[in-house]
Amino acid sequence: MTATPTAQTTSDVVLEAKGLTKHFAVRRGLRDLLTREKSAVHAVDDVTVTLRRGRVTALVGESGSGKSTVARLLAQLYPRTAGDIRLHGESVEVKGGRPFRRYVRKVQMIFQDPFASLNPVHTVRYHLTRALKIHGNAGKGSAELEKALQTLLERVQLVPAERYIDKFPHELSGGQRQRVAIARALGANPEALLADEPVSMLDVSIRLGVLNLLRDLKDRLDLAILYITHDIASARYFADETLVMYAGRMVEGGDSETVTQRPAHPYTRLLIESAPDPDRMAAVGPDEVPQDKAGGEPPSLIKPPSGCRFHPRCVHAMPKCSTELPPRFELPDGEDHWAACWLYEITHKPAEPKQEATR
Amino acid sequence: MKFLLQRIAFYAFTAWAAITINFFIPRMIPGDPVTSLINRYQGQISTEALDSLYVLFGLDKDASMWSQYVDYWGQLFRGDLGLSFTFFPTPVASVLGQSLPWTVALVGITTFASFMIGTFLGVLAGWRRGSWIDGLLPATTFLSSIPYFWLGLIAIALFAGQGSFFPSSGGYEPGLVPSWDGEFISSAIRHSLLPAITILISSVSGWILGMRNMMITVASEDYITVAHAKGLSERRVMVGYAARNALLPNVAGFALSLGFIVGGTLLVEIVFSYPGIGFNLFQAVGSKDYPLMQGVFLVITLSVLVANLIADVAYLVLDPRTRKEG
Amino acid sequence: MSVSASTATTVGPDGPVAAAGTGPAAKRQRLRFVANGKAATGLVVLAFFVLIAIIGEWIAPYDPSARSSDILQGPSGKHWFGTTHLGQDIFSQILVGTRGVMFVGLLAGVIATVLSVLIGVSSGFLGGAADEGLSALSNVFLVIPALPLIIIVASTIPGAGDLMVALVIGLTSWAWGARVLRAQTLSLRRRDYVEAARATGESTWRIVCVEILPNLTAIIASSFVGTVIFAVMSEITLAFIGISTISEWNWGTILFWAQSQQALAQGAWWWFVPAGLAIAILGTALSLINFGIDEFVSPRLRNSGKTKLKTNDGRTVRMRVGFTPVLGTKPLATPVLRPAETDDLVKDGVR
Amino acid sequence: MKPPVLEIKNLNVDYGLGEKAVQAVRDVTLTLRKGEVLGLAGESGSGKSTLAYGVTRLLPPPGVISGGSVIYHPPNGEPYDVMSLSDSDLRKFRWAETSIVFQGAMNSLNPVHKVSTQLLDVLKAHQPHTTPAAREARARELLKLVGISADRMEAYPHQLSGGMRQRVMIGMALALEPQVVIMDEPTTALDVVMQRQILAQLVELRERLDFSVLFITHDLSLLVEFSDRIAIMYGGRIVEEARAADLYRDSLHPYSEGLLKSFPALRGPKKELAGIPGSPPDLRGMPSGCSFHPRCPHAFDRCSAEIPLLGNPTVRPDATRSVACWLHDTNLTPVA
Amino acid sequence: ACSGESKNNSGSSGPATVLNVGMPNGPQTENHNPFLGSSSGASLGYRWMIYEPLVMLNSIAPKDPGKPWLATEWKWADNFTKLSLTIRDGVKWSDGKPMTAEDVAFSFQLRKTNAGLNPEAIPYGEIKQTGNKIDLTFTKSQFVNQAKVLTTFVIPKHIWSVLKDPTTDVVKNPIGTGPYTLKSFTPQTTTLTVRDEYWQDLPKVKELRYTSYNDNNAQTTALANGASEWSFVFIPNYKTVYVDKDPVHHKLWFPANLGIHGLWINTEKKPFDNPALRRAMDKVINRDDIFLQGEAGYFYPKIESVTGIPTPAGDAFIAPEFEGKLHKVDLEGAKQELAAAGFKLEGDVLSDPSGKPVTITLTDPAGWSDYITDLEIIKDNLSTIGIKATVDKANQDAWFKAVDEGRFDATMHWTNGGATPYDIYQNIMDGKIYKPIGKGGVSGNYGRFKNAEATKALDEYANATDDATRTKALNTLQKIMVEQMPVIPTSASNVGGMYNTKNWVGWPDEQNQYAPAQPTQQNALHIVLNLKPAGS
Ligand SMILES: Nc1ncnc2c1ncn2[C@@H]1O[C@H](COP(=O)(O)OP(=O)(O)OP(=O)(O)O)[C@@H](O)[C@H]1O
Ligand SMILES: Nc1ncnc2c1ncn2[C@@H]1O[C@H](COP(=O)(O)OP(=O)(O)OP(=O)(O)O)[C@@H](O)[C@H]1O
């Protein structure tokens, strides 16, 4: 494992989001029209993310917790409801046209599904050439373009480039496609890469290759990477820092190793206990099931639970949890480790949760 | 709920648009009912009659388009479609009232039968790939590519000759008085057989194909495999699982096709001289009888709208996914 | 008419892209479209009619309007399809009349297709108020019965030639295509590769023209073919009931004359049959092309052929959902095709 | 050792006929014993689902079973071959003796029928003599079994969440108390939390009802935790079969080894993950010899020439496991 | 169709009592208003069985004085501006009330006050009734309208005076003096039944069934199989399709009346403003072909006389100088005519004096198959003198507008018809209704013919006080017609019909021309009264 945490300076920060909020309006029936009640999916609420040069930040959480929405907001593909996105400390809000292009030159996104994110009617060459041309990296003349394409493919380890350049997406395997998608993102020469579940659609044995490639790129090109996944184990393996989302809110964050080994928030703990663990070996019995009062049901995002959104499922829930939104509480047990849970209000002590986690 | 609201808005809008189109199109026609009356009689009406006829038809007054439009709506709300010129001074409403039952009976029943038969055969063809019904498809495709009217004419030539069981024209035996007695009904049925068969032959293949293709698509859904895995009887799987789901898109198609079919049977009515609404349109177009034209068009459009509404409701009943609560 | 409707229904919203995108080999599939027996047959017949449309005038043995003394003659070596009440040669009329039919059909198809692409794709892509407006428009056109409308409009426009008829048909029959295209565009718009193109910084028009449109080809082709069928039928109908104003010969005009001279009552079947058959064959050819496109778009519809198998011990079993045939208990048995199977394959080719 | 309930012998499954056929499952021999959970793992396209469908003869066209047999041992009665059952016998066999839970519950439940209808019609088909009220009661009982309140009986599938649907499927699978339940990736579409809930429930039910499970997934870490024995598939063949613990600690086949090294571990020391280089084989053009040899770090000459058969390893003899790899020089006698 | 026959006249047992009349006019709506051409009564013709005229005139023998009907005597005076009528006594309405002169006066009054009910635009003056006598005055000479006034049908005052709007009333229960009353109405069939009493002998036909077939084909079939015994319909190849089915009984008779069809030429368009060219065209047109192929050998009878006056109806009007002068194809004559006028025929191209090749567009609505066929024949004929013709099948409305505004080269069109050839000539040549090309609203003279002499002659004819002046004027008109040829006459209009002699005899025919054979003409009543069951 590389990337030993180094001292962070603000100059390392590439992309930063503060208080990011996204509500999707839902149109409802006649009744709502009459009551004039506007309902919305509270997909993302008050999310803060910082992406630093040369570091991978993982965003984990169950399906529908708003991870992709965060990525799309950061890529400026959705207009945001509230909050601030800063590129190199400068607040940006772009919708389209030239400012948008200028922004995406710096911040590129990779999609979850490599089978769907390449247009089946275009060749690898087309996809990459467009990425280069749009961002003015194609050079002058066809020779330079050819060279740029070559470099790009080499970067994602699709060598020899000639073998892949004129292929259609369907002629490539899943891993190769995802590499092309990454190459396309690199074509813009970005500083930040938003990878939205880049390997979840890939086969187990191929996943690793793509993840290793991303890590390698981070090191070589000093990229800031947002790695979105629901597989918390891969976050531990791949990311320097891990953020946990639940129902549109950040609930815990900190150094990956700390978050995965000493989870503080009850939700994180539930998540980690639920993950398959070969070392437990057929020992699962009814008493072994992680405690979850709602039987695994996620909450409605249209009418999210008041207070802490996890409280209906939380075994430690206190009366306060259902009324007041917990702020972040710094935890002393690791680099920048924090959790948004009332359990840490008084104590600030990691003792109890730590025991829970290492049980 | 939202679904219903949307549909209602859609129907209101469509009805308005259709009625407006309906109002303007005939007024763009260069000829007028008087000249076409004169044309129709080729010399039997003297040219001096022109003025008299204009007065008679009430065409001697000038009114602005807008005020005519407003009047038109006023009349519609009173259920008044104006007076037909061809059958002056019979109100359009009663002309239509006279012909509509015929079309509804012929077209309605045949379309329904065609849909049912086509769907049934389509279910079998899609379920038993490679069976004889599948082999029938090229033939039905060919039949459905033949224009209605041609098929009708050939049918008349082949089957409706002198002394044949099938009459070649009309809705019932001339001389019979329409009533609900056995003689009249059997005569009406006998007259409708040939046109009905013609419509059936040329429209059934569309349903067979649509249903067959949907069956094939549905047959590879997981829940069909599950149904088989559950050890249900073949019929239960075919009917309750596959056909039930494959039917859904066809229901919408059925409603939409009513529009096409009414248009298509216009020709059947012309060819078989069937006293329906399509024949009325044909007459009206020929004699620039725009009140009648408007009336026919309105009836066709409204019936298509109603059919759509029924299909929507049917869809609502058939597909629980559209029945969102709240 | 119902053909175009039914084939359109089978183009599900996920059809073509799913096929082209995740299918094993989209390019090979494209070739397979032509290799598809139905499509190939349809294309050959269509090409034949197009050829006749072009050269029909030159190879016609007579001037189709020229009178002769052979009045109402049956088919003979001199007049292959017989003559009319004026002694005109019906064979020549069919040959010369092909052009009008093809011209109107294809032009109306092009007009309707262009309209449906413009309206359907922009409605699907733009969304919001534009979408509401445009789809309301197409819904209205969808619900308003086309043929009566065409009849009324065509009888309205004075001095309308083929061009006018094509325009009227084209302008009134785009709605179905637009609706299908809208639905498809709507689903394409949310595809990752469209989002990805946007995230790369592509401009909107480029996304529509280069990323989305090529993926709609099959649907566009299918709706084009459907409209052509409809246009041909409408045009012939208009001519047949004496409403359209074409001065040129076309198959509908021939039928009009046959009908007004009561050809069938006079026993002059040859006056009726060729034109009707020509229409039916052209219609069938177009339908076949549409089936080909359907099967190309939705591979599930494709392999309907070899459904009967012979097991190792000589029994015949049918392939069907839910009951996988067992060819034998010996390992690595190679199934053989029965001789009768070849029949099935040939039929499949035609279908 | 417990008695077998389902013996798969030399099963071959093809897609298509003749030259162009895809040989998706090749010569698979596998035994499922009473009350055990047999895990089946392998990467995508290795033929796991094909095997599961093949055993129950539910393959969609153009799938055909081109050879082999599947012997079922009823609790009391003579064993018989599922492959030679007539259609009506097969219908009776299905669900009563083996039931299946598929990957996507949304797609496994008919969207237009109520949950109750779908539960009841399986009861009605197999137990036509019971009264409707009895069947209804049984259906409620089943739902309760999988932790769904009986008032959801009248719900349509779309009104249930993904996890609930999957539970309904599991409940339905147990409706006739079958001997064998085949589960093809029953939880991959679900969240980890939900996945654990459902698996825990399954374990509990198995203990109570004592059925055997053929559990299919590509997530090895899940299998190791959950099953008694594990079989690994590659390129349509079983390449290794062993007790879960043995396989996890000491896999014999290089492919199993690679697979195990592809999963990052959540606990314990962080170890370097190697993964498996190369890409899965094309079933139409299988490599000669061992189909894994082009990707195998230990491949030697023999690997590309001869196909290794599944058998007990001879290098380090162990009767409880078998492997198909020349490194372990199987004795070429397939295990019984 | 077979059962229709069996019901008809109840087979062979006993003499026939029912007559089946058919018209190809589509489903009808119930409307028995005799004034309205759109009524079912008019469309099928049964209005004449209920409402009777003052005088029964025979339009194919216009010189015949006419048969007294509801009027026993009539006298014109003051140069046809005054008419005295004596009304028949003892006539009863079908509701039992007596018909009086008051009813007749009311019938005139109604027409006078309602322009919509006065389609002939007769300029009624004073209407005076004394006893059974009626005196009418007119604001101008009604010489040319004599027939129209005398055939006025009479309606009962006691019913019509209380109608709210006689122009839009459908007269559900028609009361007339005729021998029949309405029995039942359906959209397909209207049945009339004979009255108990009638001022003449009651007809032998006890019941009249008027069936409206939806089109010509259906009507033809009905005629062919005997279901329909009397009709008026265009049958192509009538011999095979109709007559041959029963040559003994299936008859048709299509006499001409005084109205014609012809090729109207735009006399203001170069080079067709040259009468020589028009005469030459006339000389090459083959009227036999038009009659046999375009008009199926019977429908519109051929016009023989060069004056364009149909014969034999118009025999008495033909000027001595044209007596016996008949149309015939004369290619040489045409060529000479052209050469004399400076046209040049080189090869098969004719050039006008200015050297331009002569081309012509012949136009008619697409749906009018007989006219179009005529044009095809004419096109062929014209090519023999090097005129390149094209046939343009126009939209009916567009065509009507073009003809109205004079925007055409040549078109087949009809003329008005009447009791004398005046109506024909007036329609063609009247300078008073001339309007320049581009202006519509003409009611005749579509060819924009301008000839002062013709206009004067027409005027003289209409207003002359004596027959000699009229004859002179008509002779002048004939001369102008022959020399100027503004319309090339091809066919006469007809008042014919098909009838079946199997059950009924006594029909008009070539030998007994007592009435035109058309079932929708006023004379139909005359025919019905004349019919006797066959074999009696
Ligand atoms: N365009 C949209 N309109 C309305 N709701 C949306 C939209 N996009 C996402 N949502 C809702 O917002 C919530 C968060 O969605 P998001 O896709 O960000 O989740 P996710 O964490 O990425 O889930 P997954 O792991 O399944 O990808 C979900 O409840 C989703 O239904
Ligand atoms: N209808 C078919 N026609 C041809 N080949 C098929 C068909 N269905 C499946 N295959 C092939 O058979 C092989 C086995 O497929 P199968 O679905 O059994 O794999 P799997 O192990 O279940 O994979 P996954 O983990 O993705 O579910 C695959 O390579 C697939 O390409």
Ligand SMILES: [Mg+2]
């Ligand atoms: Mg996501």
Ligand SMILES: [Mg+2]
């Ligand atoms: Mg699978």
